[in-house]
Amino acid sequence: KAGVTQTPRYLIKTRGQQVTLSCSPISGHRSVSWYQQTPGQGLQFLFEYFSETQRNKGNFPGRFSGRQFSNSRSEMNVSTLELGDSALYLCASSLEGGAATNYGYTFGSGTRLTVV
């Protein structure tokens, strides 16, 4: 059973550019959540998608957006990149969303974004 796949693994972008990150959840999982991980702020929740609908959103500016496709694959987009957006972006999938089960989340290995 394939795990959660995130692409690309590493990315270097310039301030002002935009970026799109991709996440393929475990087969059969309908929920995809995105987290930003930085040394200073820890894991910050970005948003959750369930059956192509955004079901929950964290406290991030509108430059951060996402979507989910009918096959449950999800993308997140960051526009007008800032230096502070440099982080590890983690995607997590779960069966029903919110991980309120004993299964919890299954995480991908993340995309390391560096903004220069």
Place this chain on the structure above:
Amino acid sequence: GEDVEQSLFLSVREGDSSVINCTYTDSSSTYLYWYKQEPGAGLQLLTYIFSNMDMKQDQRLTVLLNKKDKHLSLRIADTQTGDSAIYFCAESLRDSGGYQKVTFGTGTKLQVIP
């Protein structure tokens, strides 16, 4: 408080027990989790405990839950160098929209000294 809190760092000798502590935010949390993150990797679910339990043991791992104090701990028996990682506790609770939302702690970096 609004944050799930953990101490930042723990150092133990190989073979000793490690105890990682966590204070969570909401006594109505349904599930509480412990995740492990190794360098360059995502988070891996180690174990969980349902809110109506006080203790759960899973091989070398023991989870203790004190709902009154909103305190969660993870004990690793016979700690090995391969246990060196960052450990995150997390709580799952229902938000105002009726959906379960997971909040992670700040993470505790465990260093195992050979």
